[in-house]
Amino acid sequence: MSRSTRSLDWGFPRWRSYGTTREAAKVRLCDRHGCDEPGNCPAPKAPNSPERWYFCQRHAAEYNSKWDYFEGLEKAEAEERAGAEERTNSAYASATYYGWGGSGDGSRSADEMRALEVLGLEVDADFETIKKAWRARAKELHPDVKPGDAGAAKEFQACQVAYEVLRQAEERREWRG
Structure with missing residues (x-):
């Protein structure tokens, strides 16, 4: 029986994706001694030097914290x-x-920032703080506590929506890991 030399790359549709190869991908490791993370953040070894260190994100942040641009x-x-x-x-x-x-460090969306504003919280509030603030606002604005107050009912609904936005964002963060 003869061996087939035919490639799977003929015709349309292609039977494997474009740009795939069977060779192992080369991954450059972090230049920091003892670190096994991928080194994908270049950092100059000296000012005006073409030579670079390649650090993982954590070690690049540590390296850059000591960097003095005007040295x-x-x-x-x-x-x-x-x-x-x-x-x-x-x-x-x-x-x-x-x-x-916008304000913040970029980790929260514009909707999350508006929701934090509705609850009267800082940008870096954690989810436990958000939950406490939401419960306190809900207790003071609930329609059972203030019956007939349309302004309080509207604020209560805004707090509910704000909490829901922040809760869903927290769930997405936990899901992504």
Whole structure:
């Protein structure tokens, strides 16, 4: 019996996805001694050097926390560079003024930020704090506590919706791991 030399890449549709190969993918490990995480965050070994370290995200953050952009510059040159940075980045500052950039660290959506605002909480509130604030607001605004008060009923509904938005976001975060 002869062996088939025919490839599965002929004709349409292709029988395997494009760009797949059978070779093992090369993964560069973190350059930090003892770390087994993938090193996908390049960091310069020295200022103006093409050589790079490759760290995992945790070690890159540690490395960058000690990085001084103005190290080795004279005071006048450091001030000149800082001014140039400020001039080139001023558009970003005006964007935040017009509401294009929101508050927070980017881990929460705009809906979550509005929900936190409705509950009167800070941006970095954890879910236990959210739950406590929601219960307190619900107890004071509930229609059984304030019968006939349309404003309180409307606020109660807003609190309910805000809590539901935050609860679903927390469930998505837990599900993703």
